Amino acid sequence: GKPAGALRQDEDVLDTWFSSALWCHSTLGWPEDTPELRTFLPSSVLITGFDIIFFWVVRMIMMTTYFTGKVPFRDVYINSIVRDEDGQKMSKSKGNILDPLDLIDGADLDGLLAKQTSGLMLEKQRETIEKRTRRQFPRGIPAFGADAVRFTFASLATFGRTLNFDLNRCDGYRNFCNKLWNATRFVLMNVEGKDVGLDQSQPRVESFVDRWLLGRLQQAKRDISDNLGAYRFDLAAKALYEFVWDEYCDWYVELAKVQLSRAESASDTASARATRYTLVRELEATLRLAHPFMPFITEELWQHVAPLAGKAGETISVQPFPQARPERHDPGAEQEMALLKELVGAVRELRSEAGVGPGQKAALLVAGAVDFARSVEHYVTSLARLSDVTYVEALPTTHAPVRIAEHFQLMLDIKVDVAGERERVAKEIAQLEGKIASAEAKLANESFVARAPAHVVKQERDRLAGFHATLEKLRPQLGRLSD
Numbered sequence: 001g002k003p004a005g006a007l008r009q010d011e012d013v014l015d016t017w018f019s020s021a022l023w024c025h026s027t028l029g030w031p032e033d034t035p036e037l038r039t040f041l042p043s044s045v046l047i048t049g050f051d052i053i054f055f056w057v058v059r060m061i062m063m064t065t066y067f068t069g070k071v072p073f074r075d076v077y078i079n080s081i082v083r084d085e086d087g088q089k090m091s092k093s094k095g096n097i098l099d100p101l102d103l104i105d106g107a108d109l110d111g112l113l114a115k116q117t118s119g120l121m122l123e124k125q126r127e128t129i130e131k132r133t134r135r136q137f138p139r140g141i142p143a144f145g146a147d148a149v150r151f152t153f154a155s156l157a158t159f160g161r162t163l164n165f166d167l168n169r170c171d172g173y174r175n176f177c178n179k180l181w182n183a184t185r186f187v188l189m190n191v192e193g194k195d196v197g198l199d200q201s202q203p204r205v206e207s208f209v210d211r212w213l214l215g216r217l218q219q220a221k222r223d224i225s226d227n228l229g230a231y232r233f234d235l236a237a238k239a240l241y242e243f244v245w246d247e248y249c250d251w252y253v254e255l256a257k258v259q260l261s262r263a264e265s266a267s268d269t270a271s272a273r274a275t276r277y278t279l280v281r282e283l284e285a286t287l288r289l290a291h292p293f294m295p296f297i298t299e300e301l302w303q304h305v306a307p308l309a310g311k312a313g314e315t316i317s318v319q320p321f322p323q324a325r326p327e328r329h330d331p332g333a334e335q336e337m338a339l340l341k342e343l344v345g346a347v348r349e350l351r352s353e354a355g356v357g358p359g360q361k362a363a364l365l366v367a368g369a370v371d372f373a374r375s376v377e378h379y380v381t382s383l384a385r386l387s388d389v390t391y392v393e394a395l396p397t398t399h400a401p402v403r404i405a406e407h408f409q410l411m412l413d414i415k416v417d418v419a420g421e422r423e424r425v426a427k428e429i430a431q432l433e434g435k436i437a438s439a440e441a442k443l444a445n446e447s448f449v450a451r452a453p454a455h456v457v458k459q460e461r462d463r464l465a466g467f468h469a470t471l472e473k474l475r476p477q478l479g480r481l482s483d
Helices: 035-040 050-068 100-105 109-116 123-136 146-155 167-191 208-229 233-265 269-290 295-308 331-354 371-375 377-383 418-444 446-451 454-482
Strands: 045-049 075-079 081-083 162-164 362-368 386-392 402-405 408-412
Touching: 045 050, 050 075, 100 146, 109 123, 146 167, 146 233, 146 295, 167 233, 167 269, 167 295, 208 233, 208 269, 208 331, 233 269, 233 377, 269 295, 331 362, 331 371, 331 377, 331 402, 331 408, 371 377, 371 386, 377 386, 418 446, 418 454
Parallel strands: 045 075, 081 162, 362 386
Antiparallel strands: 362 408, 402 408
8 A cells, every 4th residue: 555644635625515504695695785685584494404404504504694694594494314114214225215206196016116126236135125115015106196195294294303104194195185175076066056155144044063163173273373383294284184084074064964954955044054154164264274285186176165165366375374263263062062972972882882784774762951962863863873863751771782971861772682692792702802812912022012113013002902992892781781
């Protein structure tokens, strides 16, 4: 080798990050006093990765403050590192990188294999990467669409340093996009060409269900706005998901069907008008809430919904973001809705416990403070698939299961094959006990807990908790059948 000598710094080389440190002000025309410099310095937030906080972020702050006297931004949002579902850092050499375009548009297995194995640093890894890719994506990657992928990453954007990406999340949020699309189709089918209550001179008689949804929308607006302002995109996405799926679609749309059918059969135009008004106005606001997360679907749907809701404009992207109005929250409606949910849930549990099939209607017996039950009978009958409801002073003594909801006692009016039902429940308990033993043995295995991916261990613990919860319901049922 060469003899040792004194090292000399190259006189032509500057710190690699020096020009990057000047970015905030040099790109805006500094040192001249330009309109751009006056307008855009300081800005509000910088988005970056944690691996260049000192190399870039700190130097930008110091340089900009030194040369201009201004702190360039007050907030720094640090992205997580996206890892694969096993917690491994994505890298070309491991062949575990996923192209976002493949998630959006889909990719067949051959194309995916070619992409994962091209340009490998170590050719000997080709076979290992091919095997892993074939195992993980035997049919390639389905097309999830841009909005589902965007919503997935918003929902995963916690403040954690790493983010384990699971393809199944994309599939779940594609279903969410479809849910919003189908809900909009339902609304359009029921409001187009009909009176949606925009004429304020015409009466609208709102039910407690209508008022409940309006209040829940205000809460969703507040939660989404607050969390976006705090850069908690995951919590904002969660609030949107829960409002759209759980409250608007699963509850309000189903109850609106009952309200419209009942109002139209009774020629109750004021109630029908209020239901249509609530359907379309709250949907329009929901689309604006969802637009930052799902820009393409919401734009398409808003073009159809907005005119019906009395909104004008060329595009949803320039519409004002919905602001919460707390005065629209109705505690009374909230309380009534909670009780209705409890009633419907209790009857559904009775149906499941008694083995009544989804397509089979059943009669219900109700005892207790029945005034509220009578007032919501039309809702419960529809959502719980009941043939009729009978109100009694006290429930008969039978082997049929009983549920208590608030001040009500509920029982399905059915004949129970005691011996057959006892045998069925005992068999189900035995199967559950076997599953519990298997899950407990797996979780007691230190090797499994230490080596399995965290999400797999959590999934097994959740399964075990579910088995125990079901078992706790079945044992009292078997006891009643044995009396």
